[in-house]
Each structure stands twice: as C-alpha cells, then as structure tokens.
Amino acid sequence: xxxxxxALISGNGYKARLIMTLLGIPFRRVELDILKGETRTPEFLxxxxxxxxxxxxxxxxxxxxxxxxxxxxxxxxxxxLPQDRFARAQALQWMCFExxxxxxxxxxxxxxxxxxxDKQRAAAVAxxxxxxxxxxxxxxxxxxxxxxxVGERCSxxxxxxxxxxxxxxxxxxxxxHYPAIRGWLGRVAAEPGHIPITQG
Amino acid sequence: xxxxxxALISGNGYKARLIMTLLGIPFRRVELDILKGETRTPEFLxxxxxxxxxxxxxxxxxxxxxxxxxxxxxxxxxxxLPQDRFARAQALQWMCFExxxxxxxxxxxxxxxxxxxDKQRAAAVAxxxxxxxxxxxxxxxxxxxxxxxVGERCSxxxxxxxxxxxxxxxxxxxxxHYPAIRGWLGRVAAEPGHIPITQG
Numbered sequence: 001x002x003x004x005x006x007a008l009i010s011g012n013g014y015k016a017r018l019i020m021t022l023l024g025i026p027f028r029r030v031e032l033d034i035l036k037g038e039t040r041t042p043e044f045l046x047x048x049x050x051x052x053x054x055x056x057x058x059x060x061x062x063x064x065x066x067x068x069x070x071x072x073x074x075x076x077x078x079x080x081l082p083q084d085r086f087a088r089a090q091a092l093q094w095m096c097f098e099x100x101x102x103x104x105x106x107x108x109x110x111x112x113x114x115x116x117x118d119k120q121r122a123a124a125v126a127x128x129x130x131x132x133x134x135x136x137x138x139x140x141x142x143x144x145x146x147x148x149x150v151g152e153r154c155s156x157x158x159x160x161x162x163x164x165x166x167x168x169x170x171x172x173x174x175x176x177h178y179p180a181i182r183g184w185l186g187r188v189a190a191e192p193g194h195i196p197i198t199q200g
Numbered sequence: 201x202x203x204x205x206x207a208l209i210s211g212n213g214y215k216a217r218l219i220m221t222l223l224g225i226p227f228r229r230v231e232l233d234i235l236k237g238e239t240r241t242p243e244f245l246x247x248x249x250x251x252x253x254x255x256x257x258x259x260x261x262x263x264x265x266x267x268x269x270x271x272x273x274x275x276x277x278x279x280x281l282p283q284d285r286f287a288r289a290q291a292l293q294w295m296c297f298e299x300x301x302x303x304x305x306x307x308x309x310x311x312x313x314x315x316x317x318d319k320q321r322a323a324a325v326a327x328x329x330x331x332x333x334x335x336x337x338x339x340x341x342x343x344x345x346x347x348x349x350v351g352e353r354c355s356x357x358x359x360x361x362x363x364x365x366x367x368x369x370x371x372x373x374x375x376x377h378y379p380a381i382r383g384w385l386g387r388v389a390a391e392p393g394h395i396p397i398t399q400g
Contacts, residue, residue: 050301050338064289066296073289089264089273092292096266100299101250138249 002027003057011163012067014197016054019074022193068095071156080156094149094157105132107164110171143180162188202227203257207234211363212267214397216254219274222393268295271356280356294349294357305332307364310371343380362388
C-alpha cells in the first residue's frame, strides 16, 4: 500500500490526502510532528533529504516529494488533469503561483499563529499579510467570471489553491472580502469524495 | 511570433529564454526593468495580473506565466521532458524544490546584492543564506552519483535548477564546496544551443 508521510496541520499534506481520497486510491498515513522536528530526523531524511512532508512512498518503494508533484503524479490520466497541452501548462502556472506567491504568505502566517507568534515573527507577519492579500486579490479577480482555475471542472490547480485558501482565516485573512473565492471554495468542497483538512 | 516579457537579470526569465533557444523556437523579447516597477504598470498587469516576468504571449494571444509552467509547456513532447509518468513527476518535484527551497533564498540574496543591501535586508540575508546552503547541500548529495536530476539526460528539472545555481556566487554562495554541483553545471552548460544568462 502507498505510504503518505503527512501532518494534519499541513495544507500541503492535505493536497496529497485529498487527491488520493477523491480518486479512491488507498493509502496509509504516517503522522509526523513538524513542531517537534520529526521531519528532520536521520530516519526521515533518508526518505526525503529535503526533510519535508508530504512525502509519498509508492508500493514499489519509489519516493515522491513536493505536494504539487504528488498532485500531478496521481492526477495524470484522470479528470483532475486536463488533456490539452496549454490547459496543463495553465494548471501548472496556478500551482507555481500557489507555491511562490500564496503558500509562503498565507500558509506561513497560519502556521505561525498555530505555533505561536514570537517578536521576530510578528514583524514578518505584516509583510506576509500584505503579500497574502495581494495573492487573494489575484485569485478573486480571476475567479469573478470563472468557475474553476482551468477550464470547466475541478483540477489539481483548484486542489492546490483550495488547500490553504479555505483555512486562510485561521491566519487572520478575512475571506468575506472575496465573494468569487468563497463561491469557488464551495464548488471545490462539493466535489464527490471531498474530505476536510482535519481528516486523516 | 512568441513574445517573452523578460528581464536579463532574472534567472526565472533565463529559464524561458534558454528552453526556447535550446529548442530552436523563435521569440521576441521585451525587456522590463523590475527595479523601476515596469512589471507593475497597468499595461503589464493586464497581461499578467500577478505582475511578474517571465510571461509569454503565444502567437494566438494566449498568455502563460510562471517560469516552470513555461518550461513545461515548451518541453512537452521534446527530449527535455521525460515520457515516463514517474519521471515526469520527479522532474516536477525538483522544479517545486527549486521554486520553494532554492529560488527564494539563492536568487533573492543575489537580487538583493545587485539591488543594494539596505539594513532590513542585511538582517534577512543571514537566514536566507543558511537556507540557500541547505538547498545546495540537498543538490550536492543527490548529484554525487548522478549526472542529471532525472534520468540520464538534461531535462527541464536541470534547466530550472541551473538558472540560479550557476550564478549563486553573485549572491555570495561559494560553489567550490560542491564538486558534484560544479560537474553538473558543466554538463548543462555543454548542452547544444546553450546560451549564457546575459544573452537576450
């Protein structure tokens, strides 16, 4: 069976849990405590030398890391990844946007709020909040006349962006300003087989 | 003809220039001055609402942003993207590693050195230098017994990581500590049709 090294607090981990669940792929989950350094032990660094979850070990022992690469791997050949070459690149564009412009701000502020804001972090939060709001505004404008990020159905671009957007309020981002985003969150959550981030 | 909105200082722009040149795809380049805010003008935000280069406008007017999505788009069906499903996901894994663990540290420090280090940045540099070295160490260990990041030939994973690694010393990272990385840089640079980052 596939093994997913994971942490329930993590939206990146959630992307992997969610795509496998949506596709009906069985997996076992190993919960690691990021705050206790369990992703940096010598044992785990042998599995993922970059020391991060999610990391997937396939049934044949091959290992895949990085949430968006895991999404892509499981989605290839399914309804969650477009067939058209340009649409595939668009999906990847939004996944790169998520990892570069969205996650480092929105997810990081949420994580700091959970972990406790020390003085140094409190200073960095203001900048990250500004950049997080800019990312939400890019999404809001784009979704104003669209149902999904790529084409007419839920793809891995939506799953990637859903993961940390739907819990952005835990980091103090007020989603009431973004009606198009809220409508889109509801559509992604209505996907058959959807599970909440808290479900392992 | 394809239009590439670009900046010669940018390794992300270089990825787009390099893949199109390696594949013999003609394009015209529009140089934007990031430091003067030319990627945030109302005109450019109509092209890329996220206000970043590289951004590609295809001959039919369709627009693609994010360096690694651009790499993927042009590489599909060529020797630079593996056919095998797992190998494709591995390429994406390293491209995600580049955007999340490598570029925000190694590229950002280089950019700050070019743009001038103010006091606030000088404080952030120490942390980014530490994280940048950690990324280089992950690469060095992985390349110790491998010629390329995925399989036995140069792929877009190598191009993505080459872009800012080969100029890391401009940000003060000492590559003399990383013989495997230096050997790999030489192999990527020897790819037929290679151009330097300074070539528009």
